[in-house]
Amino acid sequence: MITLAIFSDVHANLEALATVVDYINDLSPDIIIYLGDTIGYGPNPKECIEIVEKIAQIHVVGNHDYAIFTNNFTYFNPLPKISLSWTKNQISEYEIQLLGSHPFFSIFPLFVTEGNAMFVHGSPRKPLRDYVSPNLPSWSYNMFFEITREYTEIDFLFLGHTHKPLHIVNEQKHLLNPGSVGQPRDKDPRASFMIFKIREKTKEFEYEHIRLEYDVDTTCKKMEEYNFHPFLINRLKRGI
Numbered sequence: 001m002i003t004l005a006i007f008s009d010v011h012a013n014l015e016a017l018a019t020v021v022d023y024i025n026d027l028s029p030d031i032i033i034y035l036g037d038t039i040g041y042g043p044n045p046k047e048c049i050e051i052v053e054k055i056a057q058i059h060v061v062g063n064h065d066y067a068i069f070t071n072n073f074t075y076f077n078p079l080p081k082i083s084l085s086w087t088k089n090q091i092s093e094y095e096i097q098l099l100g101s102h103p104f105f106s107i108f109p110l111f112v113t114e115g116n117a118m119f120v121h122g123s124p125r126k127p128l129r130d131y132v133s134p135n136l137p138s139w140s141y142n143m144f145f146e147i148t149r150e151y152t153e154i155d156f157l158f159l160g161h162t163h164k165p166l167h168i169v170n171e172q173k174h175l176l177n178p179g180s181v182g183q184p185r186d187k188d189p190r191a192s193f194m195i196f197k198i199r200e201k202t203k204e205f206e207y208e209h210i211r212l213e214y215d216v217d218t219t220c221k222k223m224e225e226y227n228f229h230p231f232l233i234n235r236l237k238r239g240i
Contacts, residue, residue: 002110002200003027006178007193008035008121008160009062010052012042012087013182013236016191017051019214020181024055027195031108035160036062036121038099040080041183041232043222045087048182049095061102062121062160063128069100075129079229086226104128107151110198117156124148124157131162132175141170155203165192165209179209189216189239 034056123130148154163180179192198205
């Protein structure tokens with residue numbers, strides 16, 4: 001059985017990331033996979049970049065990461081734009097290049113006989129901009145898997161970006177989201193990530209959305225010291 005630790009959307013939240021990494025390190029999974037957005041919103045971009053780059057074997061780029069890399073904040077609302085501008089002044093050119101060095105998606109063979117998994121931040125259609133939520137019409141999920149056939153047959157599609165845990169079954173294919181480590185938005189402020197286990201030959205799998213409490217007060221205090229907008233601070237405490 002292969003064990004994957006899958007996490008996403010750290011958003012410069014060092015306290016949440018450190019808590020999750022401690023858990024993952026104790027588990028010693030076969031593969032650690034990151035679905036993007038290391039920076040934005042939070043107060044510790046440098047430290048989070050260093051940790052994520054060190055531990056993730058498979059790593060795709062997120063929309064905040066790519067915005068810093070391209071210096072293009074066009075598609076962001078005012079508060080994220082301010083956060084991105086602040087972030088860019090906190091990190092080096094080398095770190096900016098690291099953020100942009102990862103692919104838009106990654107395909108990984110999970111099985112000996114057949115089948116693959118795709119990892120992407122948003123969706124196969126728009127890797128940086130699509131929000132795949134549980135209330136979309138069923139045809140849209142079909143569309144996402146149809147798009148992947150341009151590359152290969154995909155049985156498991158792992159996405160981030162919405163900051164909400166998700167598992168949708170569509171015609172015996174699975175779409176999963178681990179939630180957000182550093183910026184949960186499902187009304188649960190605890191850090192969220194996924195442990196996914198699969199048997200290579202039979203495709204039997206199991207998974208768990210892990211939720212861990214972390215020192216959110218320390219993160220919020222840092223944000224206050226840097227004069228972050230109160231909305232960004234309050235949403236961390238409430239998970240919204």
